[in-house]
Amino acid sequence: MRISVFGSGYVGLVTGVCLADLGNEVICADVDEDKVRRLNSGDPVIYEPGLRDLLARNLREGRITFTTDTKKAVEPEIIYIAVGTPEGEDGRADLKSVFSVAETIRDNMDGYRLIVTKSTVPMGTNDKIEEIINDRFSDFDVVSNPEFLREGRAIYDFKNPDRIIVGTDSEKAKALMNKLYAPVIRTENPIVFMKRNSAELAKYASNAMLATRISFVNMLSRLCENNGGDITEVSKGMGLDKRIGSRFLHAGIGYGGSCFPKDVKALQHTLKDHGCDSSILDAVENVNHDQKDILPKIRKILPELSGKRIGLLGLAFKPKTDDIREAPALTIIQKLIQEGAKVQAFDPEAAENVAKQYKIEIKDTPYDTAKDADCLVVCTEWDEFRSLDLERIKGLMNQPNIVDGRNIYNPEHMQGFNYIGIGR
Numbered sequence: 067m068r069i070s071v072f073g074s075g076y077v078g079l080v081t082g083v084c085l086a087d088l089g090n091e092v093i094c095a096d097v098d099e100d101k102v103r104r105l106n107s108g109d110p111v112i113y114e115p116g117l118r119d120l121l122a123r124n125l126r127e128g129r130i131t132f133t134t135d136t137k138k139a140v141e142p143e144i145i146y147i148a149v150g151t152p153e154g155e156d157g158r159a160d161l162k163s164v165f166s167v168a169e170t171i172r173d174n175m176d177g178y179r180l181i182v183t184k185s186t187v188p189m190g191t192n193d194k195i196e197e198i199i200n201d202r203f204s205d206f207d208v209v210s211n212p213e214f215l216r217e218g219r220a221i222y223d224f225k226n227p228d229r230i231i232v233g234t235d236s237e238k239a240k241a242l243m244n245k246l247y248a249p250v251i252r253t254e255n256p257i258v259f260m261k262r263n264s265a266e267l268a269k270y271a272s273n274a275m276l277a278t279r280i281s282f283v284n285m286l287s288r289l290c291e292n293n294g295g296d297i298t299e300v301s302k303g304m305g306l307d308k309r310i311g312s313r314f315l316h317a318g319i320g321y322g323g324s325c326f327p328k329d330v331k332a333l334q335h336t337l338k339d340h341g342c343d344s345s346i347l348d349a350v351e352n353v354n355h356d357q358k359d360i361l362p363k364i365r366k367i368l369p370e371l372s373g374k375r376i377g378l379l380g381l382a383f384k385p386k387t388d389d390i391r392e393a394p395a396l397t398i399i400q401k402l403i404q405e406g407a408k409v410q411a412f413d414p415e416a417a418e419n420v421a422k423q424y425k426i427e428i429k430d431t432p433y434d435t436a437k438d439a440d441c442l443v444v445c446t447e448w449d450e451f452r453s454l455d456l457e458r459i460k461g462l463m464n465q466p467n468i469v470d471g472r473n474i475y476n477p478e479h480m481q482g483f484n485y486i487g488i489g490r
């Protein structure tokens with residue numbers, strides 16, 4: 067099938083490359099000239115496990131091309147919209163890019179098109195896309211096909227989705243979507259067809275639910291801190307209940323990333339705009355905001371921060387990605403710099419992205435990050451931090467202080483350190 071994808075970011079690029087790998091002919095359009103040039107030369111631009119090889123293979127075999135020529139991207143029958151929908155100034159989703167793509171499609175299409183919205187958009191947005199295109203054409207379908215991939219496992223998730231949600235009532239669109247996804251559909255992960263508005267909300271609801279679990283546990287972690295409990299034990303006790311399950315019940319320094327924060331805020335606004343109560347999400351957001359402020363914990367073991375050297379282990383908002391959007395580490399860096407501390411940090415993939423925005427010293431290894439530090443703060447739970455030689459770390463540090471923002475260490479193994487975790 068001939069397919070185009072507008073937006074070559076984390077979602078559009080992975081979608082385009084994976085669709086090409088299934089044997090389709092794919093054109094990816096992006097407005098960022100530098101990105102397009104790098105992608106055509108085989109540089110994946112972002113870090114995502116397996117992406118470099120998959121991109122190289124599909125470029126070599128001529129199944130994928132990248133272009134800034136948006137007109138060309140309106141030629142295929144199936145057109146994905148995977149542009150960003152970042153948080154706008156008022157907290158609502160900024161839909162400028164989505165509507166601009168809709169206008170490009172309207173102005174250049176010349177026959178039936180299936181428009182597949184992958185970008186996360188509030189309820190009713192696909193109706194507006196339809197209205198824009200309806201200005202000139204009537205032979206088209208707009209379906210909502212929200213994306214559920216997880217950064218760090220995006221290619222696996224494309225090929226092994228828990229579910230594929232498609233919001234449409236058009237039989238023609240359903241047939242095309244069934245054909246397109248046939249290679250990845252299994253009995254246990256079917257395409258779930260539903261109303262378009264329901265599909266739009268299902269995406270926000272899923273992210274908001276996961277964020278709610280995280281904030282719920284973080285709220286309880288404070289009670290544990292004040293009363294001598296251990297939140298990791300509480301989470302285990304809850305998670306073993308099959309009705310609850312153990313995922314997304316880990317206390318830490320809050321959720322970040324390009325999705326949870328903006329999607330929770332956008333859903334709060336959608337609820338309020340439609341006269342509905344958003345109090346659960348208001349609380350989720352408040353808890354997360356406070357949870358990201360880890361300075362009080364650092365101060366417990368290091369009351370004066372001015373002039374002190376703080377080492378950060380991990381900068382990405384979660385492991386296995388170089389994405390730093392809304393990463394809790396950024397909040398910590400800003401606060402430490404304000405306090406006059408010197409910040410040195412290591413992250414296997416995200417360090418370069420942070421160094422572009424903040425004046426911190428980037429180190430090559432976790433051990434270099436511990437050297438001369440007055441406190442180490444674990445911000446991202448990369449696996450390689452779990453098995454560090456802690457005796458060596460202790461020997462390198464100026465003072466043996468560790469604030470474990472992700473509870474990756476067992477407090478019983480931290481003899482000789484002043485150790486503070488979350489909720490324990």
Ligand code: NAD
Pocket residue numbers: 072073074075076077078095096097098101148149150151163164166167184185186187213214215216217324325
């Ligand atoms: P991104 O910022 O990484 O990529 C967006 C890309 O769109 C950029 O390369 C940008 O240059 C390009 N773009 C902007 N306007 C354009 C236009 N008019 N025409 C062509 N290209 C244009 O964003 P992302 O993380 O890939 O997210 C895309 C969408 O998918 C968002 O709505 C997001 O909420 C949703 N989503 C993201 C994830 C994730 O893990 N990143 C997961 C699920 C859903």
